[in-house]
Amino acid sequence: MEEKKKSRRNFISKFAPATFWGSLAVWGGSLLKFTMPTLLPQESKKIKLGMPEDYPTGTTKLFEKERVVLFVDNDGLFAISTICTHLGCVTKWTGKGFDCPCHGSKFNAQGQVVRGPAPKALKWFKIEKLPSGQLSLNLDKTVKLGVKEQFYV
């Protein structure tokens, strides 16, 4: 009888602080969760480009705000992101390639790394044709490097 009483007291005396620390941990964890953003406010990721005939071969168009350059060559249209894959600086289209001002990464006209610390090639984005016949650039969808779209007029 004595033994049992003692162990119950032991149990409670251990259980009480465990409850305290346990509830603190759960509460703290939920507070951490609170700081994790779920709403990521951002601009629309789709750019309306207009009709295919507006883009003859040889066109180069820079979308400064969206940080993307659109090219048209004999194989079709393609869009390359100007955001450096190293640390997010905006690279500059030089006519031959992309130069990053921050840490000296250089990319060729295809967006492949030529020198510097950038770990991978620049992103290529998907160009789609809307039902209206207009073209749209979708910054949510990337395509493989070298994929160019033909839109026959």
Added chain:
Amino acid sequence: MSNSDENNKKPSGIEIFLTNLKHLPQSFKDAAVRHGPPSSNRAASQTVFSNLFLHIHSVRTHRYNFKKTFTVGLGIASAAAFVILVITGVLLMIYYKPSLAQAYNSVKDIHFAVPGGRLIRNIHRWGAHLMVLGVFLHMVRVFMTGSYRHPRQFNWVVGMILFAVTLGLSFTGYLLPWDQLAYWATTIGAQIAGSPVEITDALGITKYIDIGGTQMRLLLGSDVVGEEALVRFYFLHCIFLPLVLITFLGVHFWRIRKDGGMSRPSKITDDMLVGTPIDVAAEMAFPTKNKTYGLMCLVKGDSNNVKNSPNQTVQSWPHLFNYEMAIFILVLAILIVLSYVSDAPLKEAANPAVPENPAKAPWYFLGLQELVSYSAFMGGVAIPGLAVLGLMLIPFLDRTRNQSGIWFPDKDEKTVFKSTVIFSSIVILATLIFTVNFGWLRNWYPQIPQMFIVILNPGTVITSLFVWWSLRILKKTGSTRLGAMSIFTCFLIGFIILTYFAYQHRGPNWNFYWWPSLWPTH
């Protein structure tokens, strides 16, 4: 008899009231300060231990602490800079508006329109630089004098936390003006937080565990530096990090006392104390060293004070407080002079379309930026992370109980220090010269998988050579202190040279230039 009774009649309520009113200043003072003026040692002691703000000091201070060449006052100077930063920071908060539309203009207003605003902002900016410098040099002093040793290991760890929080405060404060410099430095900083993606990408597991992206989103509240990031940085800079810093600063100060005062050699001769204040009475009072003394002079643990007489100590009031106030005034004077000489920069408003070129971090991050220009993950996360962890663990890995509180107590430490300075300088300069002249793997093999560069880049080469050198010293000398000395010196020299190199010789596109005047105009 009856006459005097009449004279001694009970005073009226009004009279009592007037008397009390007359004595109000004195009785108020007696209630607030429960002892006389600190003119005797006893009253001076009471002044210290009955005052919340003073009692974090011990009542008596060892004369060795006053040696100017020992501590150089660096810890106090850093704390003084922090106090000044809190005062100026709170003032800046009156006018600063943490929103995209108003942040830049409000800082512009503070700088150009608010009376005294430019001075306050300049002091805040210079104070931040001085605090980082002070904390860094303080760490160097504590390491070099071996003061991290038992029983002060834990306080060294607290110090490292304070160092990290100080850097965090500068980093978060950098964004608030929302100018070009702020925007791009923060973009780079946030991407460094996201750089573990380099590893998860190489392993192809980013889809499942995106450590980098989570960290970055937690910091920015979004995928890009914008309104959410500004609010988060404002909160971190003005509330969260200062509270963390104040808490740990309290612990740091408290532990100095609890660990037996500041470190000092076990035997201190009189000629080591030349130029420090002296309490003749204390020197004379106890000719025998092993006499126990009153509670006030005792501290816990096997510190040097236990069972020793209080000779070689002086009253903290006024000696220590005079010393601290002198350093505070000196720091304030330096900051005000600097603030009149040089303005805090404010570039054009942030423009997400055009990066600042070159986008340089503040000077204390430039060494890291140079490493980051080789590999974002290694230079921005792995190497600094290992360095901080290694620094924290030093007192637990080097548990020698040699003399502490002396710069270079024996010839070996001096020799190792000198040879390490030479070795690490050569290693870093050679690596930098090689990299600038010949480039690195990506230039020779453009198709090389990124993992190779992450593992083998100038930053990891330098770090491996440092570790190799220190292990060699450790093996050769058989002394953990000398091993710690060499790795610490390696990183110290590395920090200095890389910082200088990135500051002076890196220009637009992070290209090498001899001087900034040679930068191309753009």
